Amino acid sequence: MDVTTSRELAAIAAEAARAVGDRLRAAFRSRPEVLTKRDFHDPVTEHDKAAEEDIRAVLGRLCPDSVVVGEEGGSHGAGEVCWYVDPIDGTANFAAGLPFFCTSIGAAVNGEVVAGVVYDPVRNDEFTAWLGGAECNGRPLRSAGARTDREAMLLSSFPTPRDLAAGGEEALHRFARMVEAFASTRRPGSAALKLAHVAAGWADVAYGTHVNAWDVAAGSLLVRQAGGTYLPLSGSVFEPGGYLACVGGFDLAGSVLADLVPGGDA
Incomplete structure (x- = not known):
């Protein structure tokens, strides 16, 4: 197009x-x-x-x-x-x-x-x-900000009740690692608006689970066109699943969230 x-x-x-x-x-x-x-x-x-x-x-x-x-x-x-x-x-x-x-x-x-x-x-x-x-x-928009976890603001609704039901203690352990690794962790809700804030550089990383295309289609393009990274963890924006987004220049390979990246390599 x-x-x-x-x-x-x-x-x-x-x-x-x-x-x-x-x-x-x-x-x-x-x-x-x-x-x-x-x-x-x-x-x-x-x-x-x-x-x-x-x-x-x-x-x-x-x-x-x-x-x-x-x-x-x-x-x-x-x-x-x-x-x-x-x-x-x-x-x-x-x-x-x-x-x-x-x-x-x-x-x-x-x-x-x-x-x-x-x-x-x-x-x-x-x-x-x-x-x-x-x-x-x-x-x-220019998606730019922190380069490492210890400098970054993470927006995430993880773990959701569905994550807790499926992952139990492991979900809580992952959340603990996120809280310890990132400078700030916030749970504001709204996947689309979290992605818009990453696209604007008002937050550095967004991570979510159990989203649908209507939640993330627009936000995924915002992040990418602003120079950030958007990864659908289910393989496609159109498949229900998780997502990971970060500002341009963020060291995703060195992040505590690196293991979420498809293939295990950011």
């Missing part, structure tokens, strides 16, 4: 993401009713579903011959372009009133992510990526 078409898709994603900004800001800290999906750790609100419907309407109007794969509504449509939509990535934060959530929309063509937007409605930060670059609110 050419750069011009890629940027046009990014502009469409940005319009769709901003279309739900007012709704999410108005509902934020209203303590909406929370339902659950997989279990009580997996919340959803009426605003997740309504926002996704609004996003689908915008994408359908601006890019009618396309597929939309949404976290709440599944896959609909047909066409060359496939949109991966998470209307509220970080629903638990949104529902509780913690200002770390976003809308994430990524566009893929022939199995390649070619455009993406991560929109933080609270701060009104719009992170945009296309095949020619990445920017935040119109300013170019």
Whole structure:
């Protein structure tokens, strides 16, 4: 795909993401009713579903011959372009009133992510990526920061309840090694927004497990186009699994997380 078409898709994603900004800001800290999906750790609100419907309407109007794969509504449509939509990535934060959530929309063509937007409605930060670059609110992004664990800020929701159920003591031991190795370890939630912060150089490393394409499609392109490294630990952005991302110049081979890299060699 050419750069011009890629940027046009990014502009469409940005319009769709901003279309739900007012709704999410108005509902934020209203303590909406929370339902659950997989279990009580997996919340959803009426605003997740309504926002996704609004996003689908915008994408359908601006890019009618396309597929939309949404976290709440599944896959609909047909066409060359496939949109991966998470209307509220970080629903638990949104529902509780913690200002770390976003809308994430990524566009893929022939199995390649070619455009993406991560929109933080609270701060009104719009992170945009296309095949020619990445920017935040119109300013170019440069993913740069710490070079080693002992200097770095790590953003990670590991271990999740699913990690603890599967890994038990080993998951706790890995978390302990992470806390000991990194200068700071934070668990803010929202994979997409964590990746956007790595792309901006506001954090140095992000690590997550059990994510889907709608969580990371846009963020993966943001990190790469900003000069950072994004690794899908499942082998593909489109396969459920884990991810590891870091700013450009970070010594991943020397990191406590190096053993996560596919092949065991960063």
